Amino acid sequence: MAGPVDLENLPGVGPATAEKLKENGYDSYQGIAVASPGELSNTADVGESTAHDIIQAAREAADIGGFETGSQVLQRRERIGKLEWLIPEIDEMLGGGVETQSITEVYGEFGSGKSQITHQLSVNVQLPPEQGGLGGSTIFIDTEDTFRPERIEEMLFGLDDDVLQAAMDDREIEGTPDDEAAREELLQSFLDKIHVAKAFNSNHQILLAEKAQEIARDHEEDEYPVRLLCVDSLTAHFRAEYVGRGELAPRQQKLNKHLHDLDRVGNLYNAAVVVTNQVQSNPDAFFGDPTKPIGGNILGHKSTFRMYLRKSKGNKRIVKLVDAPNLPDGEAVMRVTGEGLKPE
Numbered sequence: 634m635a636g637p638v639d640l641e642n643l644p645g646v647g648p649a650t651a652e653k654l655k656e657n658g659y660d661s662y663q664g665i666a667v668a669s670p671g672e673l674s675n676t677a678d679v680g681e682s683t684a685h686d687i688i689q690a691a692r693e694a695a696d697i698g699g700f701e702t703g704s705q706v707l708q709r710r711e712r713i714g715k716l717e718w719l720i721p722e723i724d725e726m727l728g729g730g731v732e733t734q735s736i737t738e739v740y741g742e743f744g745s746g747k748s749q750i751t752h753q754l755s756v757n758v759q760l761p762p763e764q765g766g767l768g769g770s771t772i773f774i775d776t777e778d779t780f781r782p783e784r785i786e787e788m789l790f791g792l793d794d795d796v797l798q799a800a801m802d803d804r805e806i807e808g809t810p811d812d813e814a815a816r817e818e819l820l821q822s823f824l825d826k827i828h829v830a831k832a833f834n835s836n837h838q839i840l841l842a843e844k845a846q847e848i849a850r851d852h853e854e855d856e857y858p859v860r861l862l863c864v865d866s867l868t869a870h871f872r873a874e875y876v877g878r879g880e881l882a883p884r885q886q887k888l889n890k891h892l893h894d895l896d897r898v899g900n901l902y903n904a905a906v907v908v909t910n911q912v913q914s915n916p917d918a919f920f921g922d923p924t925k926p927i928g929g930n931i932l933g934h935k936s937t938f939r940m941y942l943r944k945s946k947g948n949k950r951i952v953k954l955v956d957a958p959n960l961p962d963g964e965a966v967m968r969v970t971g972e973g974l975k976p977e
Contacts, residue, residue, distance in 0.1 A: 717765030741942030769860025770826035791972025
């Protein structure tokens with residue numbers, strides 16, 4: 634994707650409007666092309682008709698937004714990466730791993746291992762592609778104070794020695810996985826590539842999603858570009874702040890905008906978006922599992938992949954693929970151990 638361009642080439646965009654757009658993260662034709670007229674109107678303080686003209690011109694300049702043949706779509710999808718869990722049964726169920734340019738939702742009750750997954754993927758994404766990673770960095774939006782650097786360390790050194798050696802070679806770190814100095818250097822290099830921000834409320838969370846796009850853009854040409862965006866948890870603040878039926882509509886509207894902001898980062902920068910979600914008990918369910926995710930149809934439709942985690946005996950967890958556009962439903966088993974997520 635091209636870097637910042639002269640926005641004043643677009644119709645209706647003068648110096649003041651261009652400055653407002655850049656201040657709000659719209660400094661490329663691609664970013665403007667995927668915005669909505671209402672969103673751009675509020676950002677740049679222009680009328681909706683002018684915003685519509687600006688967006689149309691940006692789409693033409695960026696050459697996006699039109700129809701494509703199926704062959705062209707297939708060719709474009711070859712850019713999509715697969716981030717492996719490094720659990721063969723789950724990766725096979727997901728068709729190779731977590732897709733970039735998609736939103737993957739993981740929901741389950743407390744203690745089911747949702748935060749463990751975001752931590753493990755934050756490690757795995759930094760591995761070379763031949764080791765199941767994407768050779769990229771992570772943006773981690775923490776809404777429940779779950780991020781722990783110590784857990785990253787445990788999961789990193791819970792990987793096989795050959796994987797650790799490949800990571801060291803990729804980073805040009807001299808030594809072996811048994812070398813204490815090399816291990817410390819490797820750990821620091823992994824932690825340095827996880828950009829963490831704690832969200833204090835839903836408005837702050839939405840702001841951080843917009844900031845995430847800025848970070849992804851700034852690191853686009855780096856050796857480790859952003860390839861993973863985690864939100865843990867997506868719905869905690871929305872659930873706490875919007876209580877009662879009267880607040881349902883504004884909550885869903887804000888959640889919808891937030892999801893589109895996250896999706897934009899994934900699509901523009903070829904990153905995987907992984908969000909965790911809380912659950913509630915469905916009192917109408919007389920048979921089967923009464924657990925269902927919150928967020929309603931807005932989240933259900935926007936999530937490309939939906940995965941349900943439930944507890945089993947001991948450290949076992951059942952991972953169920955509930956919804957995917959091109960994959961059958963399925964179940965797999967993993968273990969949550971001190972060294973990270975492991976096969977059964």
